[in-house]
Amino acid sequence: xxxxxxxxxxxxxxxxxxxxxxxxxxxxxxxxxxxxxxxxxxxxxxxxxxxxxxxxxxxxxxxxxxxxxxxxxxxxxxxxxxxxxxxxxxxxxxxxxxxxxxxxxxxxxxxxxxxxxxxxxxxxxxxxxxxxxxxxxxxxxxxxxxxxxxxxxxxxxxxxxxxxxxxxxxxxxxxxxxxxxxxxxxxxxxxxxxxxxxxxxxxxxxxxxxxxxxxxxxxxxxxxxxxxxxxxxxxxxxxxxxxxxxxxxxxxxxxxxxxxxxxxxxxxxxxxxxxxxxxxxxxxxxxxxxxxxxxxx
Amino acid sequence: xxxxxxxxxxxxxxxxxxxxxxxxxxxxxxxxxxxxxxxxxxxxxxxxxxxxxxxxxxxxxxxxxxxxxxxxxxxxxxxxxxxxxxxxxxxxxxxxxxxxxxxxxxxxxxxxxxxxxxxxxxxxxxxxxxxxxxxxxxxxxxxxxxxxxxxxxxxxxxxxxxxxxxxxxxxxxxxxxxxxxxxxxxxxxxxxxxxxxxxxxxxxxxxxxxxxxxxxxxxxxxxxxxxxxxxxxxxxxxxxxxxxxxxxxxxxxxxxxxxxxxxxxxxxxxxxxxxxxxxxxxxxxxxxxxxxxxxxxxxxxxxxxxxxxxxxxxxxxxxxxxxxxxxxxx
Numbered sequence: 291x292x293x294x295x296x297x298x299x300x301x302x303x304x305x306x307x308x309x310x311x312x313x314x315x316x317x318x319x320x321x322x323x324x325x326x327x328x329x330x331x332x333x334x335x336x337x338x339x340x341x342x343x344x345x346x347x348x349x350x351x352x353x354x355x356x357x358x359x360x361x362x363x364x365x366x367x368x369x370x371x372x373x374x375x376x377x378x379x380x381x382x383x384x385x386x387x388x389x390x391x392x393x394x395x396x397x398x399x400x401x402x403x404x405x406x407x408x409x410x411x412x413x414x415x416x417x418x419x420x421x422x423x424x425x426x427x428x429x430x431x432x433x434x435x436x437x438x439x440x441x442x443x444x445x446x447x448x449x450x451x452x453x454x455x456x457x458x459x460x461x462x463x464x465x466x467x468x469x470x471x472x473x474x475x476x477x478x479x480x481x482x483x484x485x486x487x488x489x490x491x492x493x494x495x496x497x498x499x500x501x502x503x504x505x506x507x508x509x510x511x512x513x514x515x516x517x518x519x520x521x522x523x524x525x526x527x528x529x530x531x532x533x534x535x536x537x538x539x540x541x542x543x544x545x546x547x548x549x550x551x552x553x554x555x556x557x558x559x560x561x562x563x564x565x566x567x568x569x570x571x572x573x574x575x576x577x578x579x580x581x582x583x584x585x586x587x
Numbered sequence: 588x589x590x591x592x593x594x595x596x597x598x599x600x601x602x603x604x605x606x607x608x609x610x611x612x613x614x615x616x617x618x619x620x621x622x623x624x625x626x627x628x629x630x631x632x633x634x635x636x637x638x639x640x641x642x643x644x645x646x647x648x649x650x651x652x653x654x655x656x657x658x659x660x661x662x663x664x665x666x667x668x669x670x671x672x673x674x675x676x677x678x679x680x681x682x683x684x685x686x687x688x689x690x691x692x693x694x695x696x697x698x699x700x701x702x703x704x705x706x707x708x709x710x711x712x713x714x715x716x717x718x719x720x721x722x723x724x725x726x727x728x729x730x731x732x733x734x735x736x737x738x739x740x741x742x743x744x745x746x747x748x749x750x751x752x753x754x755x756x757x758x759x760x761x762x763x764x765x766x767x768x769x770x771x772x773x774x775x776x777x778x779x780x781x782x783x784x785x786x787x788x789x790x791x792x793x794x795x796x797x798x799x800x801x802x803x804x805x806x807x808x809x810x811x812x813x814x815x816x817x818x819x820x821x822x823x824x825x826x827x828x829x830x831x832x833x834x835x836x837x838x839x840x841x842x843x844x845x846x847x848x849x850x851x852x853x854x855x856x857x858x859x860x861x862x863x864x865x866x867x868x869x870x871x872x873x874x875x876x877x878x879x880x881x882x883x884x885x886x887x888x889x890x891x892x893x894x895x896x897x898x899x900x901x902x903x904x905x906x907x908x909x910x911x912x913x914x915x916x917x
Contacts (some may be wrong), residue, residue: 300859363915429791430791432791447773540777553906
């Protein structure tokens with residue numbers, strides 16, 4: 291638990307903390323006890339108590355019932371789809387989000403402010419609207435779908451559609467975490483590297499990338515976590531076929547429709563634990579990465 | 588600001604019971620009944636004023652049928668529930684908020700209206716679809732609702748199963764028949780409207796299986812002549828049960844009003860409004876009067892074929908049941 295709190299906070303404000311830690315190793319702000327107390331209380335009220343309630347609801351099941359509820363073939367297939375599609379979507383966002391952030395920070399072009407604002411749209415748009423629009427676009431009679439489907443590319447109502455929807459909702463995370471770090475990067479370092487005879491690839495891999503890697507990983511983790519829980523944008527485009535294109539949140543809704551509260555929460559708990567472990571791994575990776583580059587620079 | 592304060596005070600007065608002169612009734616109902624109850628509420632308010640001299644205000648809360656049932660069970664103060672599947676009311680009875688014998692409190696299993704499953708096909712019926720058998724033929728794409736997430740889907744599944752049984756199939760043969768039908772399904776809708784959208788706006792599939800009442804609203808929404816309704820030879824009778832939420836009326840003192848509200852559904856006027864919205868009226872006279880809309884087809888009930896809806900739920904739709912087997916055993 292404490293690992294999560296420290297991990298999350300260090301992920302969120304990765305850079306300022308590091309910078310201040312360099313200059314002043316001892317605590318600057320007074321009132322540590324008060325702030326810690328507030329942090330724990332607030333987290334308990336908003337996060338821990340609801341999640342505990344979730345766990346308690348599953349305790350009404352026996353162990354056998356629990357295992358049966360969370361390992362039936364349909365549920366297993368939905369885990370594969372949800373986690374697989376989320377991973378692919380987060381990886382795509384990692385690459386293209388970085389590109390987007392790069393362009394927004396390093397170049398000037400007309401309409402840049404508008405493009406910058408557009409990045410936030412997936413945050414603000416109700417996800418169901420996004421799902422419906424994407425479906426309308428990619429379905430066999432949609433603007434894009436009518437050209438793609440004759441070529442044999444079927445996106446709507448397939449797992450590929452799920453990935454596209456998840457890319458859409460996760461896109462701002464990578465851009466918005468990497469952008470400020472890139473802006474912060476000191477141009478002088480690159481100039482020094484050039485003066486010392488480094489080529490562009492070397493500058494990127496040895497100077498820029500280590501600097502932005504923690505932020506990239508944070509953005510990746512957030513895009514991934516967001517995708518796992520995503521429901522609204524996906525159900526319209528997925529086709530929702532059992533064993534093929536059913537996401538885990540839909541399984542949970544299906545169980546609720548059958549008044550199977552305990553079964554629904556059991557699946558939710560499995561999702562929660564799996565994503566928690568994955569986020570911990572990403573956090574650990576981030577810490578390792580920071581230490582690694584911190585030592586080398 | 589002051590008007591807000593006033594409504595707040597009015598709400599408080601109502602909550603403490605009987606202080607205000609007019610009572611408010613909350614009807615918890617399912618999505619597609621919204622238009623019907625809008626018309627019905629207006630008629631009921633006028634009727635109640637005429638017979639008792641009292642003003643009433645009626646609020647509606649709509650969502651998926653079982654989503655409403657869940658929120659009522661969790662404490663939503665609905666005075667009455669009007670659902671599209673009896674399992675939803677059954678659930679509320681088990682939760683203790685609706686009388687155990689709710690089905691006997693009103694005529695016709697407490698269902699003032701019923702509906703059935705029909706087919707919608709593209710204009711002119713290019714694939715020549717006439718009956719359930721045609722839906723299992725190779726090359727036909729069928730759009731249905733997922734029985735796991737919608738009552739519409741459960742009735743579709745049970746109608747197909749019952750059709751096979753009526754034609755003399757054994758359970759194994761019926762399972763095979765239904766399996767073939769679901770092999771022809773390219774997209775499972777989450778709910779009734781979802782499936783309608785896939786069929787009409789995305790142009791997917793050759794046939795949509797849905798409630799009779801949905802067929803009429805499709806013509807309203809998308810214009811006449813885009814699709815044709817096809818009446819299969821045999822289909823299922825889907826009841827739309829109603830019940831008084833005893834917990835709420837005891838607290839709010841609205842028992843008399845709630846009963847009057849549901850009773851009036853059985854009046855000629857209430858039945859006519861239902862017929863206008865393509866829900867099959869309980870009254871035989873009004874059903875006959877609207878024979879042009881409600882073409883007579885052979886209907887079987889869930890009770891005669893499956894015992895009860897909760898029985899069917901256990902065998903077919905619960906995890907590991909017959910429906911899961913269609914997809915997991917190949």
